[in-house]
Amino acid sequence: DGGITQSPKYLFRKEGQNVTLSCEQNLNHDAMYWYRQDPGQGLRLIYYSQIVNDFQKGDIAEGYSVSREKKESFPLTVTSAQKNPTAFYLCASSIIVADSYNEQFFGPGTRLTVL
């Protein structure tokens, strides 16, 4: 089945540690995205990538880093510089076609808790 996988589902880390969240897609999508969701809130864009080896900051990139070495993978690192990292993290992907709809497909999410 084609889709997006995120691992792990739940992640705990100690304050001051960096942690990397995995996102893999086998949909052959060019674009990938990372969103953050806090309780009772909508999603906010952290980073996005439209092509391998290129990525752009979203609305709340401070304290996060990403890489896009392969088309199917877009890992997110939450660094110790992120002041409030406890949240639900969602990865998404889409095609990029001019004048087309380009629906975003989401993974199941990773719930990160900083202890």
Place this chain on the structure above:
Amino acid sequence: DAKTTQPNSMESNEEEPVHLPCNHSTISGTDYIHWYRQLPSQGPEYVIHGLTSNVNNRMASLAIAEDRKSSTLILHRATLRDAAVYYCILRDVLGGGSNYKLTFGKGTLLTVNP
């Protein structure tokens, strides 16, 4: 960023139709209206999108006002599996012009009673 306004919550009974409203008074002429929904502890999923005309698909219908300043997502027969947060979204163009970001507000929490 374009803005939408939705009620915080709505309730429905199973097997009955549900009309979820959305106001988007600042919509531009080329903005599509999108709806996604998020089931508890899951990622959002696409529901429907439209520009000017009413749209139907297997999940729902989208009714768009003539002035495009509001729209309504219609679930024709609500089931317990439709209980979710429903987001009405206007896309924002990302750099390059062919890609977009989705700006999610708080959405409408739909409760379906058995």
